[in-house]
Amino acid sequence: MKTIVAFGAHPDDLEFGATGTIRKLILQGYQAVFVIVTNGENGCKDISIPRHERISQRKKEQMRVAQAMGLSEVVFLEHTDGFLEYTEALRHQLVSVIKEYKPEKVFTFDPANQDFDNINLFHRDHRITAEAVFDACFAAKNKFMYPGEPHRVSQIYFYGTNKPNYFEDITALIDQKLEWLAYHESQFADFARVEQFVREWLSQQTDAYEYSEAFRVMDIIQIT
Numbered sequence: 001m002k003t004i005v006a007f008g009a010h011p012d013d014l015e016f017g018a019t020g021t022i023r024k025l026i027l028q029g030y031q032a033v034f035v036i037v038t039n040g041e042n043g044c045k046d047i048s049i050p051r052h053e054r055i056s057q058r059k060k061e062q063m064r065v066a067q068a069m070g071l072s073e074v075v076f077l078e079h080t081d082g083f084l085e086y087t088e089a090l091r092h093q094l095v096s097v098i099k100e101y102k103p104e105k106v107f108t109f110d111p112a113n114q115d116f117d118n119i120n121l122f123h124r125d126h127r128i129t130a131e132a133v134f135d136a137c138f139a140a141k142n143k144f145m146y147p148g149e150p151h152r153v154s155q156i157y158f159y160g161t162n163k164p165n166y167f168e169d170i171t172a173l174i175d176q177k178l179e180w181l182a183y184h185e186s187q188f189a190d191f192a193r194v195e196q197f198v199r200e201w202l203s204q205q206t207d208a209y210e211y212s213e214a215f216r217v218m219d220i221i222q223i224t
Contacts, residue, residue, distance in 0.1 A: 007129060023173055032072060035077065039054075099151050159214070182195075
């Protein structure tokens with residue numbers, strides 16, 4: 001079966017960037033796996049909730065999205081939110097995920113977008129996830145770098161990009177996308193403001209569609 005593995009630094013990253021496109025691929029017959037690199041515990045709005053409860057809540061919110069979208073699985077790597085380090089252990093984790101699920105398509109933040117014009121988009125965890133996933137896609141296809149059967153990803157869909165070359169029409173899915181995003185209740189003191197922002201943002205990606213998700217899609221071509 002054709003597989004997608006989509007990487008987010010936190011629960012809700014993929015809901016902002018790619019869920020409409022991923023849902024359309026699921027409806028075309030792909031199985032989809034979300035990989036959430038950090039616990040996301042430090043984004044919660046209620047500071048009275050203990051850390052272990054915040055982690056549990058964020059996992060539950062992500063699993064609710066998974067059920068609604070028809071995901072095959074969610075993998076939680078459980079790094080500390082806001083303190084992600086690019087280590088060899090992290091790259092090894094990501095390579096292991098790619099080799100296990102053997103995706104045709106990978107989704108991740110765009111490591112080439114380093115404009116630093118948005119404090120949320122260029123969050124440290126996002127930047128490190130972007131670079132580590134990119135490097136893991138290379139390492140996963142190498143025969144010698146890590147144990148296990150090599151796997152070559154065919155395409156990477158970079159979201160959060162400033163140089164999109166592909167727009168996916170999600171007009172028919174905009175209400176569902178927003179519903180899935182709203183499942184992350186711990187993150188939003190006023191979801192109405194978030195909804196307004198997302199609708200405006202997704203309506204401005206391209207004139208071709210009412211609402212769309214933008215990506216820099218890169219084909220991985222093996223030439224040697």
